[in-house]
């Protein structure tokens with residue numbers, strides 16, 4: 290009998306301890322962070338236990354989203370994609386706090402916060418936001434995009450030199466060859482579908498632009514041909530779709546081993562991608578030290594490291610996936626948005642560089658710049674305690690009439706004209722901000738310029754009446770139904786300029 294009481298006491302004690310631990314982790318710890326922000330005047334919606342403000346977010350999404358076509362295109366996609374941010378910004382101003390599960394967020398759409406992000410130069414100050422890290426693990430692993438601290442700094446040092454301007458210049462010929470193959474194929478399709486006439490070709494350009502982007506990344510960074518990379522890209526895109534919905538329970542508990550349908554699909558895709566990447570690695574290894582591309586740099590670093598074979602393979606596979614994702618989707622989607630805007634505003638088809646910049650302002654592929662304070666930092670005059678996730682909503686900064694003027698929501702590439710009024714400081718961040726800005730920025734701009742210059746020199750673009758304007762968030766902001774254009778062969782070269 291005594292034994293029974295002892296057992297009951299142990300069970301009750303263990304349950305109480307577990308309950309206290311859970312309450313501490315899910316409520317008291319985040320409440321301390323919220324209190325520190327509240328004390329400095331940073332307010333926000335009241336969270337409830339245990340999911341924080343998740344119900345408020347769901348409610349905000351209940352309103353029907355706008356989809357528009359033809360002349361009724363509105364560039365501001367925030368009411369459709371981020372209605373909760375819009376609502377809270379109206380209630381609490383440009384800096385507010387909210388909570389998802391036990392993760393506390395500081396939402397800040399102010400240029401001084403962007404400026405201060407740039408001042409936090411130590412990898413120990415700010416890391417990447419850990420929100421969705423568990424959900425996205427199959428897609429990003431511990432590669433450069435999602436890692437923090439010294440692990441991130443090491444990978445940045447390893448990868449950055451591969452995207453220095455002289456390296457990118459050496460890649461331009463490969464970009465031109467890939468872009469030429471694409472426009473040649475479009476021209477051939479126009480000719481074959483019109484029997485040599487020029488009534489134009491209706492085309493959903495997205496998949497072809499993805500193929501171009503995949504070809505460029507594959508050849509320049511990995512030396513493999515697109516034929517080999519094609520399978521990897523298709524799998525990564527499937528993986529991206531599979532893990533794009535937050536798995537809140539896994540985020541709060543860290544438990545990822547449950548064989549749910551999503552988990553099983555992600556594991557399968559992950560195994561397939563790993564195998565294919567390692568196949569490419571084995572082929573590349575034959576080139577040994579002579580391989581001068583990104584993959585070669587990673588192979589040399591892995592060979593020099595003392596971390597063992599599994600760690601070396603992880604470094605390579607994770608970063609190949611990261612670069613495929615970072616450099617493939619982003620550029621393909623930006624070029625699709627760019628062609629949509631050029632079709633809508635044909636008068637700009639001869640002046641491209643400003644158009645690319647304006648496209649990246651209206652349709653930045655990365656919708657937020659996200660960080661997590663690894664130790665206390667000061668941003669925009671607010672002391673942000675360690676553990677807080679900092680989200681800068683890029684489109685809100687880009688569309689702020691206080692920063693960009695009353696026409697902030699309109700397509701006006703001339704705002705980037707050389708010699709014109711300079712864009713407002715710390716208010717343009719399509720490639721991120723601070724120490725973690727996009728490594729592929731020069732590469733991406735070169736790739737976009739090469740492609741668009743060739744496209745507008747060969748074709749006149751108009752928007753198809755079938756185009757439906759519906760930006761959708763799938764990790765990056767994409768045209769939900771693709772970009773449908775009508776392409777006609779240009780009667781003469783318009784002489785696209787980089788003005």
Ligand code: HEM
Nearest residue numbers: 615616619620623654655720721722725726727728729733
């Ligand atoms: C239009 C095309 C692109 C856009 C809009 C874009 C945008 C971004 C953004 C917003 C970030 C996060 C920056 C931050 O958190 O402050 C990022 C990071 C990154 N991007 Fe890009 N990117 C593009 C193309 C590329 C390409 C072509 C590559 C490589 C081939 C690339 C490689 C990377 C890498 C490695 C990082 C991680 C940097 C780090 O965390 O240290 N990106 N990019």
